[in-house]
Amino acid sequence: MPKARIARLAGLILLAATAPALAADALKVTPPKLEVREHKLANGLDLLMYEDHSVPAATVEVWYHVGSKDEKKGRSGFAHLFEHLMFKGSANVGPEEHKNFISSIGGRYNATTDFDRTLYYQSFPSNYLERVLWMEADRMRSLDVSDENFKSEREVVKEERRLRVENPPFGRLFGVVLDKTFTTHPYRIETIGSMADLNAATIQDVRDFHSTYYVPNNATVVVSGDLNPEQTVQWVEKYFGSIPKGKPIPRDIPKEPAQKAERRAVDYHPNTPLPAVVITYHIPEAIHPDIYALQVAGNILSAGESSRLYRRMIYEKQMAVAAGGQTIALEDPGVFFFYSILQPGQKPEDAEKELLAAADKLRGEPVSDAELVKAKNQFISELVFGRQTAQDKADAIGNAKVILDDVTLVNRQVAEYQKVTAADVQRVARTYLTPENRTVVYMLPESMRPKTGEKSEEKKP
Amino acid sequence: MSTPRSWKTTLTAAGLLLATAAAGLAQAAPAAKKATPPPPAAAKEIHFPSFEQKTLPNGLRVVVIEQHEQPLVSLRLMMNAGKAYEPAGKAGLAEATASLVTKGTATRNAQQLAETIDFVGGNLGASTGIEAAYATAAVTADQIDLGFDLLSDVVLHPSFPQDELERWRRQALSGLQIDLQNAGYLADNALRKLIFGDYPYGRPTAGTAQSLAGLSREDLASFHQRFWVPGGAILAVVGDVKPADAFARAERAFGGWKKGDVAELPALNAPKSDKPRIVVIDKPDAVQTEIRLGQVGIAYRDPDLFTAEVYNVVLGGNPSARLYEEIRRKRGLSYGAASFFQQETQPGFFEVSTFTKTESTVDALGLAFEVLHGLQEQPVSDAELNPAKTFITGGFPLDVETAEGIAARVLEAMHFGYGREFLESYDDRISKVGAADIQRFARERIHPDQMTVVLVGNASGFLDPLKKKYGEVEVIPAAEVDFLRPDLRAPKP
Numbered sequence: 001m002p003k004a005r006i007a008r009l010a011g012l013i014l015l016a017a018t019a020p021a022l023a024a025d026a027l028k029v030t031p032p033k034l035e036v037r038e039h040k041l042a043n044g045l046d047l048l049m050y051e052d053h054s055v056p057a058a059t060v061e062v063w064y065h066v067g068s069k070d071e072k073k074g075r076s077g078f079a080h081l082f083e084h085l086m087f088k089g090s091a092n093v094g095p096e097e098h099k100n101f102i103s104s105i106g107g108r109y110n111a112t113t114d115f116d117r118t119l120y121y122q123s124f125p126s127n128y129l130e131r132v133l134w135m136e137a138d139r140m141r142s143l144d145v146s147d148e149n150f151k152s153e154r155e156v157v158k159e160e161r162r163l164r165v166e167n168p169p170f171g172r173l174f175g176v177v178l179d180k181t182f183t184t185h186p187y188r189i190e191t192i193g194s195m196a197d198l199n200a201a202t203i204q205d206v207r208d209f210h211s212t213y214y215v216p217n218n219a220t221v222v223v224s225g226d227l228n229p230e231q232t233v234q235w236v237e238k239y240f241g242s243i244p245k246g247k248p249i250p251r252d253i254p255k256e257p258a259q260k261a262e263r264r265a266v267d268y269h270p271n272t273p274l275p276a277v278v279i280t281y282h283i284p285e286a287i288h289p290d291i292y293a294l295q296v297a298g299n300i301l302s303a304g305e306s307s308r309l310y311r312r313m314i315y316e317k318q319m320a321v322a323a324g325g326q327t328i329a330l331e332d333p334g335v336f337f338f339y340s341i342l343q344p345g346q347k348p349e350d351a352e353k354e355l356l357a358a359a360d361k362l363r364g365e366p367v368s369d370a371e372l373v374k375a376k377n378q379f380i381s382e383l384v385f386g387r388q389t390a391q392d393k394a395d396a397i398g399n400a401k402v403i404l405d406d407v408t409l410v411n412r413q414v415a416e417y418q419k420v421t422a423a424d425v426q427r428v429a430r431t432y433l434t435p436e437n438r439t440v441v442y443m444l445p446e447s448m449r450p451k452t453g454e455k456s457e458e459k460k461p
Numbered sequence: 462m463s464t465p466r467s468w469k470t471t472l473t474a475a476g477l478l479l480a481t482a483a484a485g486l487a488q489a490a491p492a493a494k495k496a497t498p499p500p501p502a503a504a505k506e507i508h509f510p511s512f513e514q515k516t517l518p519n520g521l522r523v524v525v526i527e528q529h530e531q532p533l534v535s536l537r538l539m540m541n542a543g544k545a546y547e548p549a550g551k552a553g554l555a556e557a558t559a560s561l562v563t564k565g566t567a568t569r570n571a572q573q574l575a576e577t578i579d580f581v582g583g584n585l586g587a588s589t590g591i592e593a594a595y596a597t598a599a600v601t602a603d604q605i606d607l608g609f610d611l612l613s614d615v616v617l618h619p620s621f622p623q624d625e626l627e628r629w630r631r632q633a634l635s636g637l638q639i640d641l642q643n644a645g646y647l648a649d650n651a652l653r654k655l656i657f658g659d660y661p662y663g664r665p666t667a668g669t670a671q672s673l674a675g676l677s678r679e680d681l682a683s684f685h686q687r688f689w690v691p692g693g694a695i696l697a698v699v700g701d702v703k704p705a706d707a708f709a710r711a712e713r714a715f716g717g718w719k720k721g722d723v724a725e726l727p728a729l730n731a732p733k734s735d736k737p738r739i740v741v742i743d744k745p746d747a748v749q750t751e752i753r754l755g756q757v758g759i760a761y762r763d764p765d766l767f768t769a770e771v772y773n774v775v776l777g778g779n780p781s782a783r784l785y786e787e788i789r790r791k792r793g794l795s796y797g798a799a800s801f802f803q804q805e806t807q808p809g810f811f812e813v814s815t816f817t818k819t820e821s822t823v824d825a826l827g828l829a830f831e832v833l834h835g836l837q838e839q840p841v842s843d844a845e846l847n848p849a850k851t852f853i854t855g856g857f858p859l860d861v862e863t864a865e866g867i868a869a870r871v872l873e874a875m876h877f878g879y880g881r882e883f884l885e886s887y888d889d890r891i892s893k894v895g896a897a898d899i900q901r902f903a904r905e906r907i908h909p910d911q912m913t914v915v916l917v918g919n920a921s922g923f924l925d926p927l928k929k930k931y932g933e934v935e936v937i938p939a940a941e942v943d944f945l946r947p948d949l950r951a952p953k954p
Contacts, residue, residue, distance in 0.1 A: 025580060028603040029532040044703035056505035092496040095788060102782040104848030106855020107503075109780075111680030123859055127502040134499050162749040162818060163796055169642040226505070255873045270746045273642045274635060304579030306572065315572070318628060343635055374580045379905025381601050384533050388863045442681060 077193015215246025553668020577623025690721025
């Protein structure tokens with residue numbers, strides 16, 4: 001479903017933190033501050049702890065600062081494939097034993113890979129904390145994957161790709177849009193990668209990737225929940241402290257050149273059930289101060305049924321089933337994207353006009369006070385509802401440390417949002433939402449392909 | 462107040478069972494010299510969190526669960542107004558009614574409702590399940606007045622404007638157009654229709670293009686009047702709120718809700734079969750086949766509820782289960798393989814689901830059957846049974862970490878007529894399920910040889926080997942599937 005995909009995009013945006021309310025209509029609540037304790041090991045590993053004894057459960061997350069943007073040419077999808085292999089055994093933990101153990105104590109575990117990082121997480125009854133740290137240290141120190149397990153897991157990942165990309169309606173949308181938006185930076189390729197590259201990966205790649213990126217100086221351990229900080233530091237020192245520091249992490253990632261002129265593309269496919277229009281704009285990296293104002297703009301365009309694009313395109317004109325505008329803030333310069341999925345029979349040209357008019361309106365006039373307060377209230381509420389569990393908190397802490405490079409942002413972002421003015425929103429719209437900085441992609445059903453045999457701009461998957 | 466029954470016993474028992482399980486795993490692993498993992502610390506006590514309940518004179522039951530960690534309040538109203546209560550021929554009516562209550566009331570139009578809830582960063586909505594419909598409001602704690610006000614307004618006074626119904630219908634029809642290209646959607650809906658026939662559990666929740674076209678605002682208003690009533694409904698108030706205050710607010714907001722009759726469902730009359738029925742929905746552009754096997758399951762109040770839960774965990778209810786092992790880990794045939802019981806007032810459904818590339822469709826289906834038969838033929842070992850039980854019981858602290866998590870458990874139990882004792886004894890009863898119970902359940906209640914199988918994929922890529930292995934197979938082109946018909950086939954024009 002497009003909604004799921006869009007939610008995934010939206011999930012990448014930063015969360016706000018909160019500060020005292022300013023306007024009379026602003027919310028009066030303040031999300032609780034997260035007291036984070038930090039400890040750095042001699043081998044470079046960062047440990048972050050958040051203590052909360054409300055239930056006897058804990059979350060352990062291990063963040064490796066490596067994602068699909070670090071992949072070598074011809075090895076797209078490898079960071080994610082590798083993530084699967086981390087469950088295939090290490091010196092003292094057999095294949096599948098890690099996940100089987102977590103399940104057997106009633107815990108929940110998984111791992112995710114995105115452009116910038118790979119994250120392993122588990123939540124479990126807190127009396128098993130030492131055991132979990134021991135298992136995580138073991139696979140950081142000594143991953144041991146057989147060729148047989150590597151090959152069978154690669155088939156699993158290919159099924160995952162079919163499930164997410166090839167089989168479902170709109171499954172290709174995200175990949176096509178990235179491919180048209182970026183020319184050089186590896187954000188051009190979706191994290192899941194290509195089938196050809198997955199097939200080309202070897203067990204030697206696995207070993208090299210582990211020794212390059214899965215080293216303490218590229219890892220952050222976040223422990224959240226029912227823990228004793230002194231004891232936790234001792235355990236982390238005991239199990240992770242002797243893992244040798246790796247070489248400096250290669251960060252030779254090609255930069256995306258500034259875009260000089262509008263780019264356009266049309267893609268026809270049988271798995272596109274309704275026409276969709278996506279317009280992307282290059283924006284700065286996640287830690288850039290302009291991101292806050294861009295995110296406010298995103299809320300004004302698309303958060304809730306009173307938002308500008310919902311009201312205009314879905315409610316009033318009834319031309320679309322989905323419409324919005326959102327920031328994808330990434331470690332390297334990301335994108336702001338407008339999207340719309342159209343009602344049958346609607347013209348993509350008309351949807352493009354509406355989306356561009358929304359961008360022009362942001363450039364042309366300041367947003368109203370009411371819209372600004374509403375957008376900030378939405379951030380505060382998202383923070384209150386989005387930080388309920390030990391894992392929610394670990395996610396926020398880890399993201400601030402690994403992606404934003406400053407763990408104190410977990411509590412400071414709110415103040416930054418409160419500072420955003422209507423003039424800031426207009427300024428960032430004028431800076432980034434420009435015609436020469438945009439890429440316009442039409443994703444159209446196969447049935448709309450011109451029948452005269454003329455060449456289209458479609459790219460084969 | 463909650464009974465201070467200790468969960469420590471359960472968790473300690475879990476630790477002991479695990480030691481046994483780990484020993485079993487060690488035997489299976491290659492004989493390498495491995496370090497001994499650190500043992501667990503003593504388990505901590507945890508009780509089922511306290512909750513208070515009260516019944517209003519109109520029959521509405523109100524449950525309050527306090528959670529002061531975050532400044533939020535969440536209101537969740539559960540009613541007997543799901544698709545199971547739709548009149549025949551009105552598939553999608555329950556969903557339409559739930560969707561429209563937030564699109565206009567006696568005093569607020571759709572845009573005013575949206576603007577009001579959006580402004581405070583809250584959530585206001587309604588949705589439907591099989592039996593239940595839910596109306597929810599979630600707001601930060603300073604907006605509790607507004608939360609109660611909006612929720613009671615949309616529940617008690619919806620106006621069902623004609624233009625909003627037309628807007629919704631247009632959106633819903635386009636949504637269906639997308640869903641009908643989704644193999645998973647086709648497989649899920651086809652399986653349920655084939656299992657339940659004309660019994661309302663088998664209806665597509667979202668309706669069909671044909672049924673949606675026939676819904677009128679009078680249909681919605683009368684469905685609302687009959688089924689959106691306090692009798693049989695439960696309101697959970699959870700979060701940063703004191704019980705006395707919450708009860709007083711609930712009384713003010715919902716005390717005037719007209720009583721109505723508690724709705725009841727007819728007894729189940731699902732079609733019976735003495736052999737497997739295999740239906741292929743042909744989707745020639747698919748690269749992967751969605752596979753479902755299913756049958757009528759068990760009712761929530763079935764004495765086998767706990768046995769079924771453990772059986773399910775062993776079979777496919779967790780990532781170490783047999784289906785996952787055989788289909789994903791050993792052979793790499795899928796990214797996922799799972800099983801599931803949907804328990805309702807009447808017996809719900811039981812299903813096994815997976816997906817695989819077109820060419821391995823028959824292999825994956827065969828494995829699913831093998832795994833189902835396996836649990837009938839041999840009792841499960843302790844090394845497999847114990848971790849399955851502790852998977853359920855050990856997760857308790859995580860289940861009650863948020864007020865919403867607690868509310869979900871409490872609402873489910875209360876909906877099916879259980880109370881505090883049920884919630885507090887749940888894990889003990891799971892712990893008592895034995896290998897013989899599982900095998901008996903597998904033999905008596907699960908019938909692989911009479912199951913319904915649905916395969917949605919590119920039929921030309923697997924039809925021949927499928928027929929060779931299983932004989933009779935029905936094939937329906939995806940574009941011709943009609944979810945209103947018990948055989949999924951549209952009547953011939």
